[in-house]
Amino acid sequence: MAKVLVVTSGKGGVGKTTTTASIGAALAQAGQKVVVVDFDVGLRNLDLVMGAERRVVFDLINVVQGIAKLPQALIRDKRLENLWLLPASQTKDKDALTEEGVGRIIGELRENCDWVLCDSPAGIERGAMLAMRHADEAVIVTNPEVSSVRDSDRIIGMLDSKTVRAEKGERVEKHILITRYDPARAARGEMLTIDDILEILATPLLGIIPESQDVLRASNVGCPVTLNSPSSAPARAYLDATRRLLGETLPMIVPAGRKGLMDLLRGRRAA
């Protein structure tokens, strides 16, 4: 029986789609059978980040409406044979996404794979609600910045009240993933610290992804960073986070910044 994991945040632009692609690929690299589902109807991007934008024929709404069967809409990854993508619709009205239809698709996916990753749209409206509705676990992507932390708190509240699990009196297992972490700025006291964020959100940490050009490069070429540059710092952080999702206990690596020349001259302490 598959696990359904929603990648969510409330705030836009924090790295949900990058995270879905990276963890999805990393799970598949670990031998798991994975389907990543884009819930961002009208603003789909998971296809682009995964390099499958030219292979989209049918989408989530086509399947909800019964125009296409689920296997027809699933796009198999060209690099990892046990990774599939179910793209969002770019043109359809997002009201076409019904709760009943989404429930049916998630149910069907559960029977046929190990992990279903739902890439949530930003916001707290219908699309975000439907993306988290059937989740067993949640990755809350948070940037070390006040507006992102506030929105994460809001999303945590929704995960604890609006999901199927919450309504049955069960828990959605929640994890914080801190992305775009800049060690140099953290060392200068310009950025909320990891401890501050975890204390405020009172939710366990899954990983810390450093701000890195490797992430941008990977999305430029349409390849998850864990495949495109597996030894880079962000890829290693995503691979570790994925192993934690699979139940391993690993030491948490807090990204350390390189000392700049001026920092050395001024005798500043590095992160």
Place this chain on the structure above:
Amino acid sequence: MSMLRFFNRTPAPEPAPTAPIARERLQILLAHERGARGQPDLLMQLREEILQVVSRHVTLDPDKVIVRMERGKMVSTLEVDIEVPSGIEGKFAAAS
């Protein structure tokens, strides 16, 4: 000489860290927001009810009723600003 001056220069003072301020502001805000979660919007409710009471006596424009809230650590204030049509003063005098 100029090279030496460059290296011996006293460093510019670093700006005070702002992260602790961010942390404190978030803690206060979220403590409030968590408490209010799932409650009906108190401000909207107050605005509606105040409007109803005042409307019983004077005709007024719903857009001219402004309800503001200022949350402080110790006390919070609620400010209600109602613009009434001119010529109403006589009515107030008659009522008293």
